[in-house]
Amino acid sequence: MTLALEVTGLSYSFGAKRALSDVSFTVEAASFTALLGPNGAGKTTFFSLATRLFDSPAGAIRIFGRDIRHHPGEALARLGVVFQDPTLDLDLSVEQNLRYAAALHGLGRREAGRRIERELARFGLADRRHEKARRLNGGHRRRIEIARALMHEPPLLLLDEPTVGLDVPTRRQLVEMVHRLCREDGIAVLWTTHLIDELDGADDRVVLLSQGRVQSRGTIPEVLAAAGVSDLASLFTPLAALAS
Numbered sequence: 001m002t003l004a005l006e007v008t009g010l011s012y013s014f015g016a017k018r019a020l021s022d023v024s025f026t027v028e029a030a031s032f033t034a035l036l037g038p039n040g041a042g043k044t045t046f047f048s049l050a051t052r053l054f055d056s057p058a059g060a061i062r063i064f065g066r067d068i069r070h071h072p073g074e075a076l077a078r079l080g081v082v083f084q085d086p087t088l089d090l091d092l093s094v095e096q097n098l099r100y101a102a103a104l105h106g107l108g109r110r111e112a113g114r115r116i117e118r119e120l121a122r123f124g125l126a127d128r129r130h131e132k133a134r135r136l137n138g139g140h141r142r143r144i145e146i147a148r149a150l151m152h153e154p155p156l157l158l159l160d161e162p163t164v165g166l167d168v169p170t171r172r173q174l175v176e177m178v179h180r181l182c183r184e185d186g187i188a189v190l191w192t193t194h195l196i197d198e199l200d201g202a203d204d205r206v207v208l209l210s211q212g213r214v215q216s217r218g219t220i221p222e223v224l225a226a227a228g229v230s231d232l233a234s235l236f237t238p239l240a241a242l243a244s
């Protein structure tokens, strides 16, 4: 089994406020894992650590075996990231947004063109390529952000609550598209969310985070069996109530 992501004993505090406490979990290559937690659970803090925005001496994060503190270049080259707040340039077209990302990764024009075509096809955006991002709806904008995060062909993709603000059918579409990345393209995905209906079923893995601690992890049936409940809502609703 190849591990795309290995988090070991990770802790982080904002002053006196403990945001993550001894967090450990793994994401296997080519698999979908949901980091599920109510507001304030520590999901975004984990993201900030995984992308090296923050640093913590307590614990380790390895991406395909590369420790992000000791080998940041090698580790981050294997990571694609979609942040919670959208970061597209709305005045650029779909294609220009992708070309810009390709340039930042140092790709030559021809290779950039090849990868842009692949992403446009993969995300059903080919016929929108010349439209300004501003003209697209929230779901399509998110697709461009995911496509952009894949321009350097990372085998691990992190998405921080990518469906915030989207309606239910658009959320479902995006969840399905990202599952396809795992199944068909062998990309490992860590998807953070506070919405239990974004978990798909038997093959998805879940890491349940609450108040900075991992409460449970495994496949959905494993997590339910460990808690002695029959559905995720019974497990998650009390944790969400604790957070509010």
Ligand SMILES: Nc1ncnc2c1ncn2[C@@H]1O[C@H](COP(=O)(O)OP(=O)(O)OP(=O)(O)O)[C@@H](O)[C@H]1O
Binding pocket: 014, 017, 018, 019, 037, 038, 039, 040, 041, 042, 043, 044, 045, 046, 194
């Ligand atoms: N800059 C900060 N200063 C102080 N405390 C912070 C800061 N950022 C986050 N926190 C606290 O750390 C804890 C974890 O926050 P975090 O944003 O990681 O949670 P989250 O699971 O991403 O929640 P949300 O879904 O609301 O974004 C919360 O108690 C939050 O109030």
